[in-house]
Amino acid sequence: MALTLHGVTLDLGRRRVLDAVSVSIAPGRVTVILGPNGAGKTSLLRVAAGLVRAEGSVAIDGVEVAAVPRDERARAIGYLPQQGDVAWNMVARDVVALGRLPHRNAGDEAAIAAALAATDTGALAVRRVGELSGGERARVLLARVLAGEPRWLLADEPLASLDPAHQLDLLDRLRAVARAGAGVVTVLHDVAQAARVADDAILMKASRIVAAGPASTVLTPNRLGDLFGVRFAAVPGHPVGIAVERLDR
8 A cells, every 4th residue: 555666866957856766655654755955855746746747656555656647646646735826716715616627526625615714724614715814725735635535635835834733733634644545655854744734754865765764763853964064952842952053064
C-alpha cells in the first residue's frame, strides 16, 4: 500500500531539482519533508502527486501513478499546493464542494459538512473567498482536499499563513487523517512542529534525500544541524532543541 518513488530525476530548465530520489512512504502515517530552500521538497511532492512527469518510477500500491486514469487518481490523491488560488470568487462552501467532483455520490453532503467542521470553516461557508483572509482561505482549501477523502493527502507548507491556534488544529487534523488509514505527506519549515506531528521524516538537501525513516531517529539535533547549517541547543522537554546560531558565522 506504499507510495514509492524509485530513481526519480527531474530537470527544470538547466537545473536538476530531483537527483535519483528513491523513497517508500507508508500509509496510515504522517511523513514530513524538511530541508533548506531549493532542496527539491515541492518538486518531490508534485511528482508524487502525478502533476509533473519525471524520469524514474512513481507508484501507489505497485501501480505507476502515470498509468492511473485521471478520475481515479483524483480520488486517490489530494494535493494542497503551497500557494492556493481560487480562479472565481465563489462562496467557500462551493470551493469545498469541488473536492467531491471525482466522487459525486450520495456521500457528498456528509463529506462536505465533515470537511468544514474539521477545518473550523463552517462559519465561512457562505462568504466569498475574495473576502477571506489568507489564513481563512488556506483552511477552506484544506477543507476542499479533505472533502475528497483521498487515500493520500499531499500538503505543501500548509502552516504558512495560519495563526498558532489553527496551526495546531491543522497538525491534529493531519494526524487524524493518518490514523484513519490515509497516507499524509507534508512539507514543513518549522522543525518543532515537524517533530510534533511526524511519524516519519524525509530530509532533503541539494535535490537529494539525505535521510529518511522514523522521525525519532531522523529528527535529531545533529542531523538537523548538518541539514540547515545551524547549531541546535538542547532544551529540556523539547524534541529537537532550538536553533541558536548559524555554523558559517
